Amino acid sequence: MMKLHTGSLYWESTFTKEGFVKVNRQDVYDVAIVGGGMSGALTSYVLANEGYSIALIEQEEVGGGSTSANTGLLQFSNDIMLHELMEQIGEEKAVEFYRSCKIAMENLKDVAEHAPFDVQFHTRESLYYASTEEDVARLRKEFEALRKYGFPVEFWEREDIEAHFPFSQPAAIVTAGDAEVNPLRLCMGAIHYAYEKGMDIFEHTEVLGIRDTEERVLIKTTNGDFQAKSVVVTTGYEPTLDxxxxxxxxxxxxxxxxxxxxxxxxxxxxxxIWETKRPYLYMRLTDENRIVAGGLDQDMDTLPSSQEEIDKKFAQLKQELQVLFPNQKLDFEYEWTALFGESTDELPVIGRHPVEPNIYYLIGLGGNGTVYSMLGAYLLRDELAGKSNPNEPIVEIER
Structure with missing residues (x-):
């Protein structure tokens, strides 16, 4: 098993997991979901509302992978700006994708409202500031693109930022309709919702192989074999099967x-709050009035082994935060390091396997993975029902 994070995880201090009642598996499920993280949780929520019989299969414990390392910023804007995505995939597709991310934000609010406990979801505005003077023109171009297509956005000059915050930056755009959430509680809330609707959960069950036949899919695991009419693989940054x-x-x-x-x-x-430079600094507040901040991303396929190197990164992160808020005494309690992945075009990977028609993937790659996973859960709902979805060609596996 791949090690996805290390350090002291804040979200784990906010939620106590409870075990699920063991059940006798059904002979054949409508859908088996492989992976009990955020993507699997949101998929289970959506499909449970469609009345499918579902088996959720997780090699460790649900909510125990990358979910607890997520910082819980939910935004319709993506790492790739709208005007840049237009240049990459065309104006119509780019606007459709951004609109779908906006709808996904509303769907996430729906999940939060239907969860059996508080997931600490709060609608927020986002401040996206230019890190340098050179980034202002690019930010203004993004503002114009967002405004043209009706997205809720304002442009702030330097004096506007200085009037609202103790720091100064060249310019910023402010988007409305974003949100913050406790990612662990959201994940577990969606899973508990589906569980209460009859989903069977199999933890500590490693999938060894998946084979599609004409009638059903056979899933070989360390806990025996499962059969399902369809399988959705939501294994995040773990290596995917087949x-x-x-x-x-x-x-x-x-x-x-x-x-x-x-x-x-x-x-x-x-x-x-986030910024234009890459890698970017990003931050938010929690229900306990803590600042959660992250960034300083590095291209690495495993977690760093040097504690000295890790400590330097944490020191740099704290320093950047202190520069923004120079008059605040900030005491830090939690520090963690995590792996995440990005696709080559900075979009998620969602859809039907190119060869095996009963196997689907939802891999919410990138910094906006929770929003992508929500978008993807509804896309897969449509695909399973034989309905078309405008995002299909944008995020399909072979694109």
């Missing part, structure tokens, strides 16, 4: 969480 997913090298990212802060008057309307 197909090659177009993906860049994995990256390592670093994240920190402060101790609770008594006075947050310096933080305008609890906005989420």
């Amino acid at each position: 197909t090659k997913i177009p993906q860049k090298d994995l990256k390592v990212t670093y994240a920190i969480a402060t101790q609770p802060i008594d006075d947050l008057s310096f933080w305008h309307e609890r906005m989420m």
Whole structure:
């Protein structure tokens, strides 16, 4: 098993997992979902509402992979700007994809409202600032593209930023309709919702192989064999079975969480904050009034082995945060390092296996993985029902 994170994970302190009742497996499920992280959780939520019989198969414990290392910023804007995506895949497709991410934000709110416990979901605005003067023109071009197609966006000049925050940056765009969430509680909330609707959960069950036949799919595991009419593979950054997913090298990212802060008057309307440079710094607040911040991504396919190197990155991250908020005494309590992946075109990989028609993939690659996973869950719902979806050609495996 691939090691996905190390360090002290803040979200694990906010939720106590409970075991699921063991069940006798059905002879044949409508859908087997392989992977109990965020993608598997959101898929189970959507498909449970469609009345499918579902088996959720997880090699460790559900919610135990990359989910706890997620920083929980949810945005319709992506790592690749709308105007740049237009140049890459065409204007119509790019706008469709961005609109689908906006709808996914609304769908995530629906998941939060239907979860059997509070997942700490709060609608927020995002401040996306230009890291340098050279980035202002690019940011203004993005503002014009978003505004042209009706996305909720404002352009802030330097004086606007200075009027609302204790730092100064050349310019920024502010988007509305984004959100913050406790990712572990969201993941577990979606799984518990589907579980209460009858989904069977099989933890500590490693999938050894998946074979599609004309009538059903056979899933060989360390816990015996399963049969399903369809299989959805949602294994995140773990190596995927039976197909090659177009993906860049994995990256390592670093994240920190402060101790609770008594006075947050310096933080305008609890906005989420990120920037144009790459790798970028990003940050948000939690229900406990902690700052969660991350960034300093590196191209690495395994977690760093040198604690000295890790400590240097954490020190740099803390310093960058302190520069933005120079008058605040920030005490840090949690530090963690995690792996994540990106596809070659910075879009997720979702859809039917190119050769085996009963096997589907939902791999929410990139910095916006939770939103991609929500978008993908509804896309797969449509594919399973034989309906067309406009995002199919944009995110399909062989594109």
